[in-house]
Amino acid sequence: MADADFPFTDIVRALPAATPFVGPETLQRERGAPFRARVGANESAFGVSPEAKAAMAEALETVSWYGDAESWALKEALAAHHGVAAEEIVIGAGIDGLLGVLVRATVAEGTPVVTSKGAYPTFNYHVTGFGGRLEFVPYRDDREDWPALLARAEEVAAPLVYFSNPDNPMGTWYGADAVQRLIDAVPDGRLLALDEAYADFAPADAIPPIDPSNPRVVRFRTFSKAHGMAGARIGYAIAHRDVVVAFNKIRNHFEVNRVAQAGALASLKDWAFLDGVVAEVARGRDHYYRIADRLGLKAIASATNFVALDLGRDGDFARAVLKALQEEGVFIRMPGVAPLDRCIRVTVGRAEERAVFAETLERTLERLG
Amino acid sequence: MADADFPFTDIVRALPAATPFVGPETLQRERGAPFRARVGANESAFGVSPEAKAAMAEALETVSWYGDAESWALKEALAAHHGVAAEEIVIGAGIDGLLGVLVRATVAEGTPVVTSKGAYPTFNYHVTGFGGRLEFVPYRDDREDWPALLARAEEVAAPLVYFSNPDNPMGTWYGADAVQRLIDAVPDGRLLALDEAYADFAPADAIPPIDPSNPRVVRFRTFSKAHGMAGARIGYAIAHRDVVVAFNKIRNHFEVNRVAQAGALASLKDWAFLDGVVAEVARGRDHYYRIADRLGLKAIASATNFVALDLGRDGDFARAVLKALQEEGVFIRMPGVAPLDRCIRVTVGRAEERAVFAETLERTLERLG
Numbered sequence: 001m002a003d004a005d006f007p008f009t010d011i012v013r014a015l016p017a018a019t020p021f022v023g024p025e026t027l028q029r030e031r032g033a034p035f036r037a038r039v040g041a042n043e044s045a046f047g048v049s050p051e052a053k054a055a056m057a058e059a060l061e062t063v064s065w066y067g068d069a070e071s072w073a074l075k076e077a078l079a080a081h082h083g084v085a086a087e088e089i090v091i092g093a094g095i096d097g098l099l100g101v102l103v104r105a106t107v108a109e110g111t112p113v114v115t116s117k118g119a120y121p122t123f124n125y126h127v128t129g130f131g132g133r134l135e136f137v138p139y140r141d142d143r144e145d146w147p148a149l150l151a152r153a154e155e156v157a158a159p160l161v162y163f164s165n166p167d168n169p170m171g172t173w174y175g176a177d178a179v180q181r182l183i184d185a186v187p188d189g190r191l192l193a194l195d196e197a198y199a200d201f202a203p204a205d206a207i208p209p210i211d212p213s214n215p216r217v218v219r220f221r222t223f224s225k226a227h228g229m230a231g232a233r234i235g236y237a238i239a240h241r242d243v244v245v246a247f248n249k250i251r252n253h254f255e256v257n258r259v260a261q262a263g264a265l266a267s268l269k270d271w272a273f274l275d276g277v278v279a280e281v282a283r284g285r286d287h288y289y290r291i292a293d294r295l296g297l298k299a300i301a302s303a304t305n306f307v308a309l310d311l312g313r314d315g316d317f318a319r320a321v322l323k324a325l326q327e328e329g330v331f332i333r334m335p336g337v338a339p340l341d342r343c344i345r346v347t348v349g350r351a352e353e354r355a356v357f358a359e360t361l362e363r364t365l366e367r368l369g
Numbered sequence: 370m371a372d373a374d375f376p377f378t379d380i381v382r383a384l385p386a387a388t389p390f391v392g393p394e395t396l397q398r399e400r401g402a403p404f405r406a407r408v409g410a411n412e413s414a415f416g417v418s419p420e421a422k423a424a425m426a427e428a429l430e431t432v433s434w435y436g437d438a439e440s441w442a443l444k445e446a447l448a449a450h451h452g453v454a455a456e457e458i459v460i461g462a463g464i465d466g467l468l469g470v471l472v473r474a475t476v477a478e479g480t481p482v483v484t485s486k487g488a489y490p491t492f493n494y495h496v497t498g499f500g501g502r503l504e505f506v507p508y509r510d511d512r513e514d515w516p517a518l519l520a521r522a523e524e525v526a527a528p529l530v531y532f533s534n535p536d537n538p539m540g541t542w543y544g545a546d547a548v549q550r551l552i553d554a555v556p557d558g559r560l561l562a563l564d565e566a567y568a569d570f571a572p573a574d575a576i577p578p579i580d581p582s583n584p585r586v587v588r589f590r591t592f593s594k595a596h597g598m599a600g601a602r603i604g605y606a607i608a609h610r611d612v613v614v615a616f617n618k619i620r621n622h623f624e625v626n627r628v629a630q631a632g633a634l635a636s637l638k639d640w641a642f643l644d645g646v647v648a649e650v651a652r653g654r655d656h657y658y659r660i661a662d663r664l665g666l667k668a669i670a671s672a673t674n675f676v677a678l679d680l681g682r683d684g685d686f687a688r689a690v691l692k693a694l695q696e697e698g699v700f701i702r703m704p705g706v707a708p709l710d711r712c713i714r715v716t717v718g719r720a721e722e723r724a725v726f727a728e729t730l731e732r733t734l735e736r737l738g
Contacts, residue, residue, distance in 0.1 A: 005558055006615065009475060012474045012619060016618070019622060026437070045433070062600065065393075065410075065412050093602070189374055224435075228432070230434060231628065233602075245386050248388055255463070258601070
């Protein structure tokens with residue numbers, strides 16, 4: 001059909017039909033075989049808390065009922081954990097969806113939004129999807145350059161700025177003092193989307209205190225990473241209560257599934273499990289650092305559950321390596337733009353997955369050399 | 370904070386802060402005790418297929434992985450079931466979310482959208498939430514008046530019209546011939562959102578054949594009702610493939626949870642279970658009809674898993690009855706506007722829930738006279 005046959009908005013007509021999110025299942029279908037190592041989507045290789053799994057299995061008994069639209073019990077538990085009020089939290093089906101709600105609340109056609117060139121593409125997808133205009137700032141030394149982000153936001157009068165700490169896809173981070181300086185420097189009437197999806201893996205001194213009385217920052221957290229619940233779809237934002245009111249004006253109130261609510265609540269009480277995962281991930285990162293050393297590559301120090309490996313060549317070379325790895329059953333990803341795309345990004349898998357990755361990478365580098 | 374302190378869009382600023390979706394858990398918290406009968410949200414009282422439950426329990430083993438962004442296996446199964454192509458299906462986290470995507474794709478600030486006065490409020494929530502202008506058409510004899518909906522859409526040049534068959538909140542329906550006449554009468558360049566959430570309960574001759582070559586209709590189905598998976602959040606739309614392309618341009622690609630995908634796929638193969646639920650629901654409706662008879666009320670014949678009971682008085686009376694029932698632990702809902710609000714709406718519960726409802730309603734009617 002011609003486009004004119006459909007009453008789509010101008011914004012939607014102008015969007016590209018190709019989506020940038022080719023998931024591992026799609027890639028497996030294309031290659032006709034499952035991956036030997038699924039270390040590309042920063043999913044947890046260390047499973048879910050046994051307490052959470054038991055709670056989710058029990059929740060299946062009442063899966064005929066919609067989840068609580070307020071996720072009240074979970075909000076109360078999170079409020080106690082973070083020392084904030086329940087009214088300063090909004091639960092959603094993962095950070096992706098919550099970022100979409102924030103973008104929708106702040107971005108109209110042509111609204112400028114500032115982020116780093118190469119940072120989280122799903123945020124960009126939302127901005128473009130709501131007709132916003134992305135203003136990119138380059139990374140600096142493989143970190144998101146927060147003073148430059150602020151300067152650009154000022155220059156183009158952007159109501160919304162995206163910053164992740166620790167960063168994805170590079171795994172780099174700032175200390176709490178620097179992030180606090182960024183937070184303090186956001187002008188009145190602007191919002192900082194502070195994506196802390198990987199906060200659980202970061203050193204304690206990388207995460208500034210949470211202060212929801214500050215109306216200029218929205219902090220995003222998730223159960224998809226350290227808690228190992230990516231497939232359950234649940235995350236949250238902490239913000240000034242008036243920002244939460246805005247979320248509640250437009251969010252899909254019954255989107256969070258009941259099983260995820262039960263699992264998140266249980267996982268939140270199983271800190272021993274979480275500590276274990278974080279320790280395993282730290283060991284896995286060290287393993288990747290050693291692999292890089294052995295192969296003569298530079299591993300970029302990471303505060304996340306993945307490591308970016310600098311292959312020391314250009315994006316075409318890294319893309320060729322990524323393609324070769326995928327063909328051999330190793331699912332990884334890589335940054336989308338230069339100069340970050342000299343790297344490949346590998347999630348901390350189980351020891352055997354890391355070994356498969358190391359062996360395949362070594363062979364691939366020898367071959368493509 | 371003053372509104373001016375936040376960079377929200379004009380649309381979001383103008384929206385009311387109060388949400389119309391007070392869920393049963395919230396009501397329970399307010400009354401300080403659980404409901405004795407949860408028969409208000411049209412959830413299934415007959416659980417989930419044992420096959421689906423087993424598949425979901427198994428899926429918990431890989432809950433650390435994101436779900437397949439394409440829900441490919443489920444799409445293939447649905448395509449085979451409905452005799453359409455996989456490219457004519459989009460899976461989402463329930464009909465609510467999918468309706469939101471369709472509204473977003475077609476509604477800009479001020480866009481007129483036509484629906485029935487008293488029909489599904491979540492659709493209205495999305496239209497208002499994207500800045501659209503709702504144009505209401507009254508029900509006619511407790512049914513959505515499709516010729517009047519079409520006439521109003523023509524009059525105001527609405528790109529989008531909402532129609533549900535069977536209807537919620539009245540439970541009424543049209544035969545396939547009438548619905549097909551509606552579908553055929555939608556002008557080129559317009560879209561009909563045909564909400565068939567309750568189709569599994571309807572007589573076979575109420576559902577017209579699915580023809581995704583028609584670019585003017587989007588049909589919505591769900592696993593939340595007969596399949597008993599409301600808490601898992603999974604539904605789908607069937608539409609022309611170019612409409613699916615538009616959905617894919619803006620939907621949250623990783624929003625569907627992995628557990629729900631596995632459960633839906635298994636439930637789709639367990640038709641014996643589904644047939645059993647549908648038969649149980651039919652018996653439950655008959656039970657409500659008999660209760661109404663005994664209490665001198667008019668039950669409105671329903672093709673869904675709920676029954677609207679005409680209390681024969683005005684909205685204030687029905688609201689008083691609803692309030693009294695809730696205070697006694699019976700969760701029901703009712704239509705929001707006159708003249709539908711002379712009714713209360715009760716979901717088919719288990720036999721014991723229906724008995725609690727009947728006993729409490731009888732006492733309440735005696736008391737309120």
